[in-house]
Amino acid sequence: MESSKNTFTGITGDTQCDCLAGAVQNTEALFVKSIDSRRVKERDFRSKWEKGHRQIDGRPVDESDCRLVCMMKGVSVNMITTSESEENAIQKYKKTLKYSPKRPGYLLKFRFCDNAGAVKYTPNGNDKTHHTFYKSDSFALDLIDVIDIKALKREGLK
Amino acid sequence: MFTIRTKFLISHTLCDIVDNYKVLHFDEEPILFMGTNEYGNKIIGSFVEDDEKAQLVRYFHIILKDRQYNDFLHQKISYQELFRTNDEIFVIDKDYSGATSKKYVLNFGNIPKRYLPSEDSFCPLPEHCNDLNFTLALKGKLADINQAVPRCVGRIQSKFSDMLNNILKSLKGFGLIPSVYLLPYESGSFRLNFSVELGTKHNDEIDLFSADAAMSKYLNNFLQYSLEHLPDDIEDIIDNDGKASKCFTELSNTYKEVYASAQRVVPNDADKRVAHELKQVADDIEDLSMEIGDSFEDIQVLKSGDGDIPIGYIDFEYRDKINSTVQLIEKKSNDIVVDSEPSEYRISIYHLNVLTRTGNAIIYNTDSMDKMSKPKIKILGDMSLEESIFTESLHMNKWIEVRATATKEGDKYKKLEIIS
Numbered sequence: 001m002e003s004s005k006n007t008f009t010g011i012t013g014d015t016q017c018d019c020l021a022g023a024v025q026n027t028e029a030l031f032v033k034s035i036d037s038r039r040v041k042e043r044d045f046r047s048k049w050e051k052g053h054r055q056i057d058g059r060p061v062d063e064s065d066c067r068l069v070c071m072m073k074g075v076s077v078n079m080i081t082t083s084e085s086e087e088n089a090i091q092k093y094k095k096t097l098k099y100s101p102k103r104p105g106y107l108l109k110f111r112f113c114d115n116a117g118a119v120k121y122t123p124n125g126n127d128k129t130h131h132t133f134y135k136s137d138s139f140a141l142d143l144i145d146v147i148d149i150k151a152l153k154r155e156g157l158k
Numbered sequence: 159m160f161t162i163r164t165k166f167l168i169s170h171t172l173c174d175i176v177d178n179y180k181v182l183h184f185d186e187e188p189i190l191f192m193g194t195n196e197y198g199n200k201i202i203g204s205f206v207e208d209d210e211k212a213q214l215v216r217y218f219h220i221i222l223k224d225r226q227y228n229d230f231l232h233q234k235i236s237y238q239e240l241f242r243t244n245d246e247i248f249v250i251d252k253d254y255s256g257a258t259s260k261k262y263v264l265n266f267g268n269i270p271k272r273y274l275p276s277e278d279s280f281c282p283l284p285e286h287c288n289d290l291n292f293t294l295a296l297k298g299k300l301a302d303i304n305q306a307v308p309r310c311v312g313r314i315q316s317k318f319s320d321m322l323n324n325i326l327k328s329l330k331g332f333g334l335i336p337s338v339y340l341l342p343y344e345s346g347s348f349r350l351n352f353s354v355e356l357g358t359k360h361n362d363e364i365d366l367f368s369a370d371a372a373m374s375k376y377l378n379n380f381l382q383y384s385l386e387h388l389p390d391d392i393e394d395i396i397d398n399d400g401k402a403s404k405c406f407t408e409l410s411n412t413y414k415e416v417y418a419s420a421q422r423v424v425p426n427d428a429d430k431r432v433a434h435e436l437k438q439v440a441d442d443i444e445d446l447s448m449e450i451g452d453s454f455e456d457i458q459v460l461k462s463g464d465g466d467i468p469i470g471y472i473d474f475e476y477r478d479k480i481n482s483t484v485q486l487i488e489k490k491s492n493d494i495v496v497d498s499e500p501s502e503y504r505i506s507i508y509h510l511n512v513l514t515r516t517g518n519a520i521i522y523n524t525d526s527m528d529k530m531s532k533p534k535i536k537i538l539g540d541m542s543l544e545e546s547i548f549t550e551s552l553h554m555n556k557w558i559e560v561r562a563t564a565t566k567e568g569d570k571y572k573k574l575e576i577i578s
Contacts, residue, residue, distance in 0.1 A: 034185075048187070051210055055256030057179065057188050076186040096185040098279040099237055101272060102207045103185070124184060 017066035023118035074132030173248035290354035298455025385470020447477035
């Protein structure tokens with residue numbers, strides 16, 4: 001992994017899993033993520049692990065299951081390289097809102113700044129642009145270069 | 159999270175997913191998912207909310223009837239529709255370790271609108287599994303206690319195998335010799351498992367290899383279309399080779415893909431060919447549907463393999479639809495003639511479902527003493543068939559005289575509607 005200034009004890013400190021294998025710093029690419037409101041908040045970049053979750057699918061996570069542990073220690077983002085990839089990501093978030101309307105309803109488009117952390121390519125089923133972001137120990141919101149925030153319209157209940 | 163009064167609390171495990179868990183839509187975590195409970199009932203569930211203060215995650219679970227499950231997976235009804243039409247919607251709260259904290263049962267009216275899925279919350283399109291393994295799951299009556307009438311099961315096996323063969327043989331020019339194998343039953347179930355292998359007459363291995371996947375896709379799509387859309391589209395298929403139907407066009411495109419993938423000339427009458435095959439297969443499906451009622455109430459047609467994926471559902475409702483479909487095909491066919499008034503016929507019945515009053519008989523072809531047909535029969539009226547001339551013919555292999563309206567194709571009898 002690049003950038004020697006980044007440390008990741010928050011990610012690696014409490015697990016034997018090598019979650020950062022294959023993760024790189026990327027300050028060039030555009031990413032999108034769903035967030036709760038028109039303003040980015042620190043909680044938008046808190047991982048499930050940080051929140052205290054030790055379950056997925058409603059079932060306890062075995063801490064030796066590195067695939068799940070590493071998934072929960074990261075934050076889901078989608079890299080966008082074309083208008084099509086952006087649209088696909090938006091459609092994913094919109095679909096989520098159809099089933100689960102209390103999920104985050106805004107789309108954040110952004111770049112990572114130096115020392116924000118590292119991203120790993122983690123495609124998931126049909127979600128081919130999915131990446132997992134691991135925060136560095138020095139991560140803060142000012143290390144996110146916000147390009148745009150817009151509402152993800154949800155079809156209203158009729 | 160919205161507050162739920164304690165009077166709605168439950169403790170039973172009916173709503174718990176214990177097996178066959180599958181995620182339908184994922185976004186940082188499973189958002190929409192399905193599985194089965196300890197009794198094998200299908201459950202659809204969704205993520206509701208994560209309460210960080212209380213350290214609880216809330217989910218909805220709905221237990222579905224087989225028909226609802228089929229319709230939801232085929233995008234005929236939305237997830238919101240499931241909320242509206244099910245009396246019980248389960249709410250499961252789990253703590254951050256995954257342990258169940260509380261469970262409740264609500265109805266549609268109890269749930270705050272802001273938590274309900276949207277009107278267009280249809281099932282995501284499944285990743286298509288186009289292998290050649292199929293299952294017919296018989297449900298209801300004797301099938302639910304793992305019994306069935308052997309002759310009935312034998313006819314279903316035979317009819318479904320013939321149907322798969324006929325669909326594949328519609329792919330002309332490949333010298334295709336499909337083989338349909340019956341796989342072992344699973345113990346404790348009433349499931350008939352089939353596997354199809356594609357072989358050829360001549361040495362077209364290269365062509366078949368490149369077209370193999372396309373042929374599988376065509377077969378799967380054909381089956382699904384027949385069970386889900388054929389009755390609704392039949393008028394358009396008869397009058398217009400299906401041109402007005404988007405689903406028919408998709409099916410026709412998979413037919414063309416078979417030829418394209420084998421680098422053969424794509425038939426320019428592909429629509430006509432597919433329309434013709436659908437009209438033929440309607441008859442086979444009607445025959446299958448006539449078996450329901452005696453020892454089981456419905457047949458689920460599934461793609462077997464990594465979890466069952468519903469292809470279609472044959473129940474009493476579908477049986478009536480396919481029956482009307484076949485009647486319409488016959489009515490509009492130039493080759494089929496129906497008696498203008500009932501006549502006398504001499505038949506011997508070899509199959510009879512006394513509940514549905516349908517079956518099959520043998521009859522000599524018109525003006526023939528050595529060729530016979532095996533038309534479907536339907537006995538009109540509601541008098542009991544027990545100890546009647548019909549069951550006597552069936553059990554004693556006896557020829558009987560009946561008064562019936564016949565449907566003929568050329569000199570062969572296709573159907574007899576028996577009055578007495």
